[in-house]
Amino acid sequence: MTDGPTFVLASASPRRLDLLAQIGIVPHKVVPAELDETPLKGELPRAHAQRLALEKARVVFDALERPALVLAADTVVGLGRRILPKAEDEKTARDCLTLLSGRRHTVYGGISLIGTDGRVQSRLVETAVIFKRLHPTEIDAYIASGDWRGKAGGYAIQGLAAAYIRRVSGSYSNVVGLGLFETAALLKANGLGTW
Numbered sequence: 001m002t003d004g005p006t007f008v009l010a011s012a013s014p015r016r017l018d019l020l021a022q023i024g025i026v027p028h029k030v031v032p033a034e035l036d037e038t039p040l041k042g043e044l045p046r047a048h049a050q051r052l053a054l055e056k057a058r059v060v061f062d063a064l065e066r067p068a069l070v071l072a073a074d075t076v077v078g079l080g081r082r083i084l085p086k087a088e089d090e091k092t093a094r095d096c097l098t099l100l101s102g103r104r105h106t107v108y109g110g111i112s113l114i115g116t117d118g119r120v121q122s123r124l125v126e127t128a129v130i131f132k133r134l135h136p137t138e139i140d141a142y143i144a145s146g147d148w149r150g151k152a153g154g155y156a157i158q159g160l161a162a163a164y165i166r167r168v169s170g171s172y173s174n175v176v177g178l179g180l181f182e183t184a185a186l187l188k189a190n191g192l193g194t195w
């Protein structure tokens with residue numbers, strides 16, 4: 001990347017790096033934020049996404065040798081008041097898809113940017129997603145694909161699951177992992193980007 005402040009992406013997600021590259025941003029550094037992502041008792045999806053994005057940015061900012069611009073995000077699949085887990089095994093992925101089948105859910109994207117002066121700017125992006133009603137054989141096929149691994153809610157809209165998604169209202173990039181419209185505006189306000 002060229003001019004502007006040193007920019008650090010606080011993420012282990014290759015998707016977030018790809019999404020930033022899509023708008024011409026290549027971080028100087030990528031530093032994963034290690035933290036416990038377990039929801040707090042009674043925490044709602046929206047609050048969870050906001051809290052984790054901020055905590056990820058904060059953990060990485062606090063560990064820097066010298067201040068830089070730090071961006072972090074968190075993607076949460078919310079079904080009503082419920083937070084669906086990140087699928088790390090087949091059973092979890094299957095349970096998620098069964099819950100999402102034939103229903104509308106919301107993908108909450110928390111975004112936090114900490115400026116070189118330590119000032120925090122946060123955004124919350126919401127996208128509504130509607131799955132078709134899934135036949136058990138469709139769920140089986142999806143599980144066999146492995147596409148669900150590590151994904152919030154057990155699916156990835158950028159992969160095979162697109163065949164099952166009837167409708168998306170709002171930011172598509174938010175579902176993939178980082179709302180680009182909101183991120184671009186934040187970065188621009190902090191001296192990055194050529195838009």
Ligand SMILES: Cc1cn([C@H]2C[C@H](O)[C@@H](COP(=O)(O)OP(=O)(O)OP(=O)(O)O)O2)c(=O)[nH]c1=O
Pocket residue numbers: 010011012013015016032033037056073074075076077086107150151152153155156157158175176177
């Ligand atoms: C719903 C959905 C989620 N996802 C992904 C985006 C995120 O990587 C993941 C949600 O987990 P996150 O905790 O948001 O991110 P992460 O653990 O992958 O990376 P990090 O915390 O280090 O930044 O699910 C998709 O790729 N496609 C989708 O359609």
